Amino acid sequence: xxxxxxxxxxxxxxxxxxxxxxxxxxxxxxxxxxxxxxxxxxxxxxxxxxxxxxxxxxxxxxxxxxxxxxxxxxxxxxxxxxxxxxxxxxxxxxxxxxxxxxxxxxxxxxxxxxxxxxxxxxxxxxxxxxxxxxxxxxxxxxxxxxxxxxxxxxxxxxxxxxxxxxxxxxxxxxxxxxxxxxxxxxxxxxxxxxxxxxxxxxxxxxxxxxxxxxxxxxxxxxxxxxxxxxxxxxxxxxxxxxxxxxxxxxxxxxxxxxxxxxxxxxxxxxxxxxxxxxxxxxxxxxxxxxxxxxxxxxxxxxxxxxxxxxxxxxxxxxxxxxxxxxxxxxxxxxxxxxxx
Numbered sequence: 001x002x003x004x005x006x007x008x009x010x011x012x013x014x015x016x017x018x019x020x021x022x023x024x025x026x027x028x029x030x031x032x033x034x035x036x037x038x039x040x041x042x043x044x045x046x047x048x049x050x051x052x053x054x055x056x057x058x059x060x061x062x063x064x065x066x067x068x069x070x071x072x073x074x075x076x077x078x079x080x081x082x083x084x085x086x087x088x089x090x091x092x093x094x095x096x097x098x099x100x101x102x103x104x105x106x107x108x109x110x111x112x113x114x115x116x117x118x119x120x121x122x123x124x125x126x127x128x129x130x131x132x133x134x135x136x137x138x139x140x141x142x143x144x145x146x147x148x149x150x151x152x153x154x155x156x157x158x159x160x161x162x163x164x165x166x167x168x169x170x171x172x173x174x175x176x177x178x179x180x181x182x183x184x185x186x187x188x189x190x191x192x193x194x195x196x197x198x199x200x201x202x203x204x205x206x207x208x209x210x211x212x213x214x215x216x217x218x219x220x221x222x223x224x225x226x227x228x229x230x231x232x233x234x235x236x237x238x239x240x241x242x243x244x245x246x247x248x249x250x251x252x253x254x255x256x257x258x259x260x261x262x263x264x265x266x267x268x269x270x271x272x273x274x275x276x277x278x279x280x281x282x283x284x285x286x287x288x289x290x291x292x293x294x295x296x297x298x299x300x301x302x303x304x305x306x307x308x309x310x311x312x313x314x315x316x317x318x319x320x321x322x323x324x325x326x327x328x329x330x331x332x333x334x335x336x337x338x339x340x
């Protein structure tokens with residue numbers, strides 16, 4: 001049974017309880033006790049348990065020159081459906097390697113972001129993950145050049161920071177090819193009307209797949225709208241009321257696909273017999289629950305979180321200038337359901 005203490009338990013207290021020197025306690029606790037008899041080691045650990053002793057984090061940092069903390073700064077990820085997988089991926093790898101993830105969500109507030117980085121520097125984090133809700137170009141604070149840093153789901157135009165990003169081009173290619181393999185030759189694309197890494201990359205992938213299958217690119221089959229259900233709905237009304245309507249549509253994300261589903265029903269078109277629909281993201285609250293289930297390409301959030309921490313583990317102890325920036329591109333897997 002752990003005793004209640006009125007004063008902080010120290011290594012000296014443990015040594016007194018175990019009947020050994022403070023040096024012996026230090027060697028046992030720090031796993032350097034190969035030459036100490038097993039019976040003595042057992043007495044030390046019993047005293048640690050009875051007294052509820054916890055080594056000082058500051059002392060451990062001084063001894064090992066490691067804090068075992070990795071900072072994770074996000075703009076809005078922690079308040080979105082993406083949070084669970086991307087953070088869990090980071091935490092799982094961190095835990096496997098004895099690292100604790102310190103997560104701060106800034107709501108895109110520059111002052112909060114600056115303070116978050118300062119707090120993490122004070123905690124002597126061994127590296128920082130700077131994450132964004134969606135893949136786009138960012139300008140990270142200069143302070144991040146003081147510690148190993150990796151960007152997650154974002155990048156810098158000059159590629160001066162390492163980054164972990166999804167394979168947007170490959171994902172767009174995969175989505176389009178899945179429709180082409182089903183025999184469709186008029187494949188539309190409902191794209192986001194804001195230029196991001198996703199909207200640009202997925203369009204490139206779409207064009208490449210068409211070219212590889214010998215199908216000329218038709219600009220009129222690309223609809224640009226807001227990346228939400230109402231945007232997808234409007235695209236469906238523009239594309240599928242024409243006389244030469246397409247037989248399949250690739251949507252920028254699952255939310256747009258959800259709007260396309262509603263629009264096609266209004267036009268009395270059946271999915272997939274009249275029109276095949278492909279999404280992107282594999283949002284768990286949307287894709288499996290549409291009728292029919294939405295075929296989609298998954299944004300690999302869990303794997304991206306894992307890759308970000310794995311990258312930092314290999315950079316710990318280096319200065320920012322010693323690190324050669326890398327771009328880690330994570331594949332986006334195809335998830336087939338009944339909509340194609």
